[in-house]
Amino acid sequence: MDKTKILFVCLGNICRSPSAEAVMKALVKNRGIEEEFEIDSAGITGYHAGEPADQRMQRHALNRGINLTSISRQVKSPKDFDYFDYIIGMDDQNMDDLYGLSPSDKSGKISKMTDYCSHHQNASVPDPYYGGAAGFELVLDILEDACDGLLNHIEANVK
Numbered sequence: 001m002d003k004t005k006i007l008f009v010c011l012g013n014i015c016r017s018p019s020a021e022a023v024m025k026a027l028v029k030n031r032g033i034e035e036e037f038e039i040d041s042a043g044i045t046g047y048h049a050g051e052p053a054d055q056r057m058q059r060h061a062l063n064r065g066i067n068l069t070s071i072s073r074q075v076k077s078p079k080d081f082d083y084f085d086y087i088i089g090m091d092d093q094n095m096d097d098l099y100g101l102s103p104s105d106k107s108g109k110i111s112k113m114t115d116y117c118s119h120h121q122n123a124s125v126p127d128p129y130y131g132g133a134a135g136f137e138l139v140l141d142i143l144e145d146a147c148d149g150l151l152n153h154i155e156a157n158v159k
């Protein structure tokens with residue numbers, strides 16, 4: 001069976017999307033189904049390309065046992081839109097940018113992270129970059145909820 005390929009996208013690929021990547025990887029690993037998935041992340045911008053995740057985000061994630069290992073890169077069009085099955089933005093600006101970058105016949109692959117939440121009402125995963133500790137914790141809370149819902153959604157679609 002082909003792997004399900006997921007790309008998480010935020011603005012800089014140093015806070016939210018690398019965290020989503022790591023949370024999702026931990027989730028599928030815990031369920032023993034990591035071989036069925038390819039999971040990556042990227043940024044709308046390349047401002048932080050080549051950098052590891054933001055130190056504050058790394059610290060908050062590690063407190064939950066989540067190790068952020070990815071290195072920032074920019075989204076590539078059309079390559080990423082051809083390759084990945086799910087392209088998932090974190091907020092409405094990411095969504096607008098992704099629709100703008102996507103070839104028109106691939107835009108059905110795009111969705112918003114919070115659409116998969118079942119416990120959080122947030123309409124986006126808020127950018128934590130210029131805020132304090134609570135913002136980083138909220139990102140992780142929302143992502144844990146959304147990744148669980150995303151996996152349920154994928155499993156319901158695949159089977």
Ligand code: 4NP
Nearest residue numbers: 010011012013014015016129
């Ligand atoms: P991210 O957070 O999109 O979740 O990675 C940000 C990282 C960097 C900047 C903005 C948001 N920045 O302006 O440099």
